[in-house]
Amino acid sequence: MRLEQCSIRGRIALFTGVAVGALCIVFSTLLLFAFDRTATQNLTKEVTAVGELTAYYVDRGELVNPLPPIPTNLIRPVQVVDPHGQVVAATKDLQHKPAMAHFVPKSPQRVASAVVCHSVFTSGGCHIVVAQRVYRDGDWTIYSAAPALPFYVYPGVTTILITGTIIFTIAVAYGARHTVTRSLRPVDAIRAQLDHIRSNNLGNRVPVPVAEDEIFRLARSVNQTLDRLEDVLEQQRRFCSDASHELRTPITAIRAQVEDALLAPEDVDLTKLCNAVLPSVERLQSIASDLLMLTRLDAGVPYERQVIDLTELVAKELKNHQLGRKVVQCLTPDVMVLGDRSRLGQLVRNLVQNAQRYASSTVTVTLRRGDGATLADPRFLRGVAELEVLDDGIGIAADQRETVFQRFTRLDTARSRDTGGIGLGLPIARQIAESHGGTLTIQDSERGARFVVRLPLHI
Structure with missing residues (x-):
């Protein structure tokens, strides 16, 4: 062997x-x-x-x-x-x-x-x-x-040394094997428990030894990994369930409209049918596009980093966006960041669309340079670019500010669906900000919801 x-x-x-x-x-x-x-x-x-x-x-x-x-x-x-x-x-x-x-x-x-x-x-x-x-x-x-005397001057002593060497070597080898066997018993228990863990019983955990040694730390790390794996799988199940539900709604609408047309084809107005089906198709396209973006962000697909004038980018997105509410712009010139232009444009679009969806009359977009030292965050030591999107809607309760960043989450389901929201815009926006070394949070405001993006400033 x-x-x-x-x-x-x-x-x-x-x-x-x-x-x-x-x-x-x-x-x-x-x-x-x-x-x-x-x-x-x-x-x-x-x-x-x-x-x-x-x-x-x-x-x-x-x-x-x-x-x-x-x-x-x-x-x-x-x-x-x-x-x-x-x-x-x-x-x-x-x-x-x-x-x-x-x-x-x-x-x-x-x-x-x-x-x-x-x-x-x-x-x-x-x-x-x-x-x-x-x-x-x-x-x-x-x-x-x-x-002259031979090397083995005293044969008896030589015999004792040879015999002692053999016995001592065997004893030490046996003792080492026995000690290692006892030390590795917790590892065998961990392995046996891992062999029995399946996707349907991820709540099980490996035994943690009493002695705080290397195996103790290994077992603790394994259990922490199982905790993260359970959270990821639960999130995946919830994501698949929500995605299926969101996809089923426009598919059901299209099916119903097509079946109605097939029942009485002589009475079908093709233009009217296409106009009725087109919103559902657009909704499916939006869902597929957002799911693809999330998949790329989750996989950590690398992107090209370049110096971007964030002021110019925000102004361009606001100009190209169909605005249903009044937009007030307060943009500081020459705010430079390092990142991907298309992804940062997606971030701005998602925040503005969300603000347009819930604003009563006005959306305020503010971009400024800040002193990163005041934030006590090592990511912003060279300065921070702050993008603030504020609407004058009903706002978001403090205990729900993190909930809105979960996928397919809508605080007002009926209103969101009517206005085209599927609950993926804000999660995508946060992941884009974090992939650029920044943050996206909801801050206090006198009225409405105030979303604040912070990105490392490129000097």
Whole structure:
């Protein structure tokens, strides 16, 4: 099985086991090196002591061959080399053999040591050789040796280290897997709950652990996401229901008029029939256009940003719009913003149409530059362009000012339908303002409804 196919538990247990095993091996190796170094130093001291004992006899002129007995605990191969390089005395195991080594201590040192392999030793292998210099009618050299110690000086210690490494690695890997398994139980519960959540039971939520750790934050984020998803789906259901209702009304009217015409075709006035059907067709076209605009805004379709003279844009829209009420314009010149001309034009049209629909006699459109610092909003630090559309109608109650921005919402259904409103103009206007980094709100006014658009000023 490939590593990518292993569970998180298996991967963590594997990585932990490998890491701990590697650390144990490194530690054991360093410990064996320390043991080997210490034991080698002690052995070198013993070999040096043997050479010093022989040097004592040479210095006193009591040299015999073979060398005199050496204490049992100090028995080592020893050779005595005279100033001419000839072996003149040796222990019994090295009789009639050449010198075991050829290095001598460098002045002013009297003792030197080295590891010599494949020399005159009967046991073969490598030996630690200590050379000591003695002066007696010339420089004499005493060589003493002992077999070099293997890396595993103490086999018992090596066995313990190997066994301990294996046991400790397995224990740590098992402990890591067990700990991760316990830690991931809440994740399994979250996954199981998510698997059972469907569109018909979005009210269910995943369990949140008691401990405020990463999994706690994950569960909380999942529940917050489910809250948003439930709100979006509920909004989508409501939107589909409202859209179906709005589309059904003009379709029903067209169907009724066409069926009446089919019942008595000889009595049908084609011009009169077309004039009767045309308002319903225009209503369908308006609904389809608004739905398409909302879809693009919801999808975040990018648009071309350019510097726009908002004063010129508002004046042009008011000039091209069929005004049924008196319009008073108070436009500050050279109010520049950054955005899409067609969308900002749609924003102005929607607000003016809404004001025309509910105004008693007059609509006031005001455009001015403002100081963004007074708004305490980081979006308007460089200044704000404020577009105000005020009508002198009945106004909007304070508790309904956010309701009108919901899709297909009409505070006066009969009046809105008679005047052509479908409840999408204001939601579209707000989304356009927000997509340009601004806001659209309803502010207090002495009479009527006062809509205020704020956009970042382009300096």
